[in-house]
Amino acid sequence: MTGVPQKFTDWFASKGWQIHPHQLDMLARAHDPALLLIAPTGGGKTLAGFLPTLIDLATAPRDGLHTLYISPLKALAADIKRNLTTPVTEMDLPIRVEDRTGDTSAARKKRQRADPPHILLTTPESLALLTSYEDAPRMFKGLRRVVVDEIHALAESKRGDQLMLALARLQRLCPDLRRVGLSATVDDPQAIARLLAKHPDPCEILQADPGPAPDISMLTTPKAPPWAGGNAAYAIPAVLEQIKAHQTTLIFHNTRAQAEIFFHNLWLANEEGLPIGIHHGSLDRQQREKVEAAMVRGDLRAIVCTGSLDLGIDWGDVDLVIQIGAPKNVKRLVQRIGRANHRYNAPSKALLVPANRFEVVECHAALDAVYAGQLDGEPRGRGPRDVLCQHILITACAGPFDADALYGEVITVGAYADLTRAEFDECLTFCATGGYALRAYDQWQRLMQNADGLWHLRDPRAAQKIRMNIGTIQDTDTLKVRLQRSRGGKPLGEIEEGFAATLTPGDTFLIGGQIVRYEGLREMTVEVSRNAAKKPKVATFLGTKFATSTQLSARVVEIFQDTAWPYLPAHTADWLALQRERSQLPAPGRLLIESFAHDGRAQTVVYGFAGRNGQQTLGLLLTKRMEEMGLDPLGFVATDYATLIWGLQPVTDPAPLFDLEALETGLETWLAGNAVMKRTFRASATIAGLIQRNTPSARKTGRQATFSSDILYDTLQKYDPEHLLLDVTREEALRGLVDFGRIREMAERVAGRIDHVTLPRVSPLAAPMLLEMGRVPVKGAAEERLLAEEAERLMNAAGLAQITPPPSDKPKWRVGW
Known part of the structure; x- marks a missing residue:
């Protein structure tokens, strides 16, 4: 093996391994300015990224930081450290490997800045913090390589934008820095390559042998899935049989609440007492680490989990992945499938378990996409300016800076390549003064320009507050949950503040797979006791409710066009055939709208396949249009594929409802005064540094932060409507x-x-919509009309003359979200 020292070839041989071709290619191209490796899970892509570093440090020992490894997950950094320690120890290499995350002690962090290891494993947030210190040039002096693992996951969020801005800073400090990106699931390699490269320089793409196709199918169950619902309780016995038949099974869910419900039901049915764990982001860190350690030891037969285990933790004993509920996104499904048989050239085995009839179709569409090798993804768009504002403040913490030089550095980041100087200056002015309406307040006077033209912090003490608020992850308002004791019992995890507000002493809910009883709130901590109830109230954990991707939705509609569906279970094929007989199925390039009466109300279903958020917004805008047209809507409910609206008047001509210009106008009107804008403003204002959740004295509660952001939002709307934020x-x-x-x-x-199809009764495809949770009432003319009719009925029943109600000063259209 050319370029591989004998010590390394002997080590590979001792393990019974052969170095893979893509690992040799990475070694041969170690001096490329930027290189993206796409290799299947279990293909040794992480070792491929580190091999040039290990060989370089083994053949030419040196002090100081050589390679920086960036991971989207703290757990992944810890896993990589464990895996790297093995070859370093067994080959007795003169290499120090350390990790640095939010869990690292303050003393260790301080030592790492003074005496950095050869290889530092960290996260985007920790890297941004490191670049904010005055001694950053000394710490990063001599840095040769940056390895970004699971780069596709970072490319989809503001964390990736912040990371690339930090890499631009490192590139200025270390002009010869080499960038390496690693991923197993990339829908658009060229887009990821552009993200990784220093703009406008190119980035080469290295594609490894993809290996064998995954062994993936839908789980066959004796019981048919229900028409609606998302918990897949019907499949519990079949899932248990699969757990028994395999060594270790990962059972993925799309939300934390669904994971808790499924785990609880699974445990109740687990009569043989199989060791099964649960893992998600709302659990206490010690509990998560306990589950991870048990997995490494091979003590668990199954683990119910969420996106917290999506990425590349190396558990080679996992031989089956089960996805509960439609995956919503093909790329996410492929990532999860790769957790099984984490070995090179071994097919991953996975089963899909649809939660309801519609998801049977969606799961089949996802299967088709996986076997066709067609991943989905949405373009990220331009770099967000709130992240840029935070980066400017981070730069100021490190010392005086030149605006021209910083602008030149920022536009080397692909997402900011077309940022104009005027846009950059607007962000700089915001960081300096807070903007026109806020410049009179000292707390937002943060930067000033010296006579030499350099910008710096007006008060050096502000650096501490800026550093305490670095990051783009916006946690919702959560409260810690602990078992009740005099001095605070065992921590269990977190629940959302909004959910906690609905609890009264005696209520029960699920957390960490166990039912607990709410005892009270003490010092902003939810105190609970253990409870043996069988029907808990389930915590509405924070957890992304994924929207079905555009590409997957299109595949579902294509399936509808088949004349028969021999590849689908009989119950689902019969359901679709009945829909075609009673109404019709949605078709590509057309919009199906059904109207029918049900429960004394006129019902309208719009099959837009625009994703949950899009269909929710469509419900808001259509009910507004219907209100304007005198159709008296009463409410709506939305799923990924449709919106159901009910009201007093039937829709006879839906075309006027879908005037795009009118919808956009309605959106502008709705956004201007709606709480969703204040919620979004709060997130952007926190990232941009206008609102600080963390201070040296204490962390603001969610209520305090919301109060501050609402006042700022209203102030800016009134006095500075053109404000950047x-x-x-x-x-x-x-x-x-x-x-x-x-x-x-x-x-x-x-x-x-x-x-537009007018029906005498509900259609098979619309029936699940009537059972869907999350209904949104519309308060407008229809409600007033119903109240007036009820008042007249009661008065007539009492023998009173009709009394005309006074005119209402209520708004004609109002909806809560």
């Missing part, structure tokens, strides 16, 4: 929470081609 807030709301882009894409796709 209001503009950023609107961009973020449109892109994320309301997902209007999906609605626009839907409107352009159908181009007015509407199939």
